Amino acid sequence: MSQQRIFWIIAIIIIAGLAFYGIEIAGLKPLSILEATFLAMTPLVLAAVGECINEKAGVVNIGLEGILLITSVLGVYGAELFGNGWGGLLFGVLIGALIGLFMGLISVYAKAAQVVAGMGINIFALGFVPFLLRAIWAFPGIHLFPRTLMVQPLPTPIGRINPVTIIAIATAVLGSLLLHRTVLGFRIKACGERPEAADVAGIRVDLIRVFTATLGGALCGLGGAFMPLGWFGGVVKEISAGRGFIALACVVFAGLEPLLALAAAFIFGFAEGFAYAVAITPGVKEVIPFYFVHMIPYVTTLLVVTIAIGQRRFPAASGLPYSRE
Amino acid sequence: MRWLRALRPILESLSAIIVGLIVGSILMVFFKYQPLKAYAALFKGAFGSTGDILETLAFSVPIMLTAITFALGVRTGLFNIGAEGQMYLGAIGAVAVAGLLHLPPVIHVLAATLAGMVAGALWSVIPALLKVWRGVHEVISTIMFNWIAYHFSIYLAIYFLAQPGRAERTVPALPTARYPVLVEGSTLTAVIFVAWAFCLFVYFYLWGTRAGYELRLVGENPHAARYAGASAKKAILISFLLGGVAAGLAGASQIIGRPPAWSLYATLGNVSSLGFDGIGVALIGRNHPLGGILAAILYGALAHGGRYMEYQAGVDSEMVRAINGIIIVALSIPELWAIIKRSIKR
Numbered sequence: 299m300s301q302q303r304i305f306w307i308i309a310i311i312i313i314a315g316l317a318f319y320g321i322e323i324a325g326l327k328p329l330s331i332l333e334a335t336f337l338a339m340t341p342l343v344l345a346a347v348g349e350c351i352n353e354k355a356g357v358v359n360i361g362l363e364g365i366l367l368i369t370s371v372l373g374v375y376g377a378e379l380f381g382n383g384w385g386g387l388l389f390g391v392l393i394g395a396l397i398g399l400f401m402g403l404i405s406v407y408a409k410a411a412q413v414v415a416g417m418g419i420n421i422f423a424l425g426f427v428p429f430l431l432r433a434i435w436a437f438p439g440i441h442l443f444p445r446t447l448m449v450q451p452l453p454t455p456i457g458r459i460n461p462v463t464i465i466a467i468a469t470a471v472l473g474s475l476l477l478h479r480t481v482l483g484f485r486i487k488a489c490g491e492r493p494e495a496a497d498v499a500g501i502r503v504d505l506i507r508v509f510t511a512t513l514g515g516a517l518c519g520l521g522g523a524f525m526p527l528g529w530f531g532g533v534v535k536e537i538s539a540g541r542g543f544i545a546l547a548c549v550v551f552a553g554l555e556p557l558l559a560l561a562a563a564f565i566f567g568f569a570e571g572f573a574y575a576v577a578i579t580p581g582v583k584e585v586i587p588f589y590f591v592h593m594i595p596y597v598t599t600l601l602v603v604t605i606a607i608g609q610r611r612f613p614a615a616s617g618l619p620y621s622r623e
Numbered sequence: 624m625r626w627l628r629a630l631r632p633i634l635e636s637l638s639a640i641i642v643g644l645i646v647g648s649i650l651m652v653f654f655k656y657q658p659l660k661a662y663a664a665l666f667k668g669a670f671g672s673t674g675d676i677l678e679t680l681a682f683s684v685p686i687m688l689t690a691i692t693f694a695l696g697v698r699t700g701l702f703n704i705g706a707e708g709q710m711y712l713g714a715i716g717a718v719a720v721a722g723l724l725h726l727p728p729v730i731h732v733l734a735a736t737l738a739g740m741v742a743g744a745l746w747s748v749i750p751a752l753l754k755v756w757r758g759v760h761e762v763i764s765t766i767m768f769n770w771i772a773y774h775f776s777i778y779l780a781i782y783f784l785a786q787p788g789r790a791e792r793t794v795p796a797l798p799t800a801r802y803p804v805l806v807e808g809s810t811l812t813a814v815i816f817v818a819w820a821f822c823l824f825v826y827f828y829l830w831g832t833r834a835g836y837e838l839r840l841v842g843e844n845p846h847a848a849r850y851a852g853a854s855a856k857k858a859i860l861i862s863f864l865l866g867g868v869a870a871g872l873a874g875a876s877q878i879i880g881r882p883p884a885w886s887l888y889a890t891l892g893n894v895s896s897l898g899f900d901g902i903g904v905a906l907i908g909r910n911h912p913l914g915g916i917l918a919a920i921l922y923g924a925l926a927h928g929g930r931y932m933e934y935q936a937g938v939d940s941e942m943v944r945a946i947n948g949i950i951i952v953a954l955s956i957p958e959l960w961a962i963i964k965r966s967i968k969r
Contacts, residue, residue: 411955414951429945539770550763599763
């Protein structure tokens, strides 16, 4: 682990500790903020870790927002189909993997302009989700599903934590191990840095890229299905509210390191949890219009990215198609 | 075969649209709708009568302008997707001047238009500076600014611009600040001429001036641009600001150039997503301001016909936006045309 990374992680822990201390003095409940932080960071971590891995291999997918949106709706659909929240999460994973696979295939074999294709996925979702809501539930507005389909949180000493949050944190650790400690990880990085060298060394660049894009989509799909099934308890067409792009900001902040992406997601999740806590605090909610409270996550994202950017290095061939000459 | 090569951009755009419609129909079948009935209704809704054609043109106004925002970005090597937020602020600026100020007839329209353009441009300043100074990627900064603009605009609409007694929308534009309706009973107003003029202006700016040439050079070949002494920072700033002006005008056009509301809904319902629609329009129009006019009419037809499709076939009109997304994905594939040609030959 590089010194800089250790510095960042220690700095984040200290800032978080001070922030929680400050919050307690201000009269808010830190435990509820921590719980909200864990909920808000979960989709960000999942989407960001997946994106770190597929960007390392050379596929840039900015369609995370679209995948989150589509899988949140279809996750609920799956949960109602199987009568089980976990079934819905799995369905979300499946749909996310399919979109990731599609993204991988068109990036690798059809040499698509990846940023354009990813934006296409986002805009597709913008229209497809209202279509889905009406097609499935015959109603374009909010859809609430039975509480029994929710994935229940586990009681822990630091508050109730959803099992998906634990999976997300584990994913970040495993993703880091995968990239830095396994042969597959070295191959993934080779495909992003020097695809021609990887090709000469006998690595199937195309398969690795398609595989990582699928994996990234699957993780993002879990994050998408988690939003209604583990967190909100309902689904609307604006459910992801820019989280796909906040996840991209995590990736940029992290310079494609899954553990740093986890740290970034914690910061952004905290910003959101803090915003919720502020929004419902008596004495505050009357003074500050909640429209400004809603801006906190986006402003935080901008600030963090602006401060942290500059020292990051990205794979040389990320976002570029590779073909044998 | 030379004529085929000249037609190639048009054929590519058309084949992408066809791919979009086909994939859209597959999705409709999947959810037990009748795609033929839906598309028949869509095209009848879009071109069925003179009135419908006028509506289609009215729908093309904001998206040809937000398309300029994106196209200018692409021409400078940027992926500027901030039109959405800049458009909200443009609408707010137009409402403020058109609804609250009292000015003489012609001056009022001009002032309200200008207010929209300036507000849109102002909202693009910070992402532009972040890009130039810190290298913050515009995809992240502009999307964050879109969401901040969303909440900020609703706040302004409700706290400062609300119509007394009608909480769901802002004060309407005063009659002196409205563009005249061209044909009685349609929603097409003279604002379309302003939009066309703006597209022409951007065209002449990009291909007729030195600054426009430098802007394109920065986008096409940054190294050559540096040799030629063109400043990338200046080009990026101009691209963002001019894009913001276009998006702001798009927002204003929906307030002072679009009956029957002549105002902004507090949910931003009558402007939302027009900025994202512009991305598809720009790509279909090959990131060219004049191509964008034609593409906007095509997409305007889909958008207007989509409402009739919802009424006739039950398919949500938002499906048109999904088809737009598929078209964008299809256009991202440079070999789409080659793939189609190969499969036709077979």
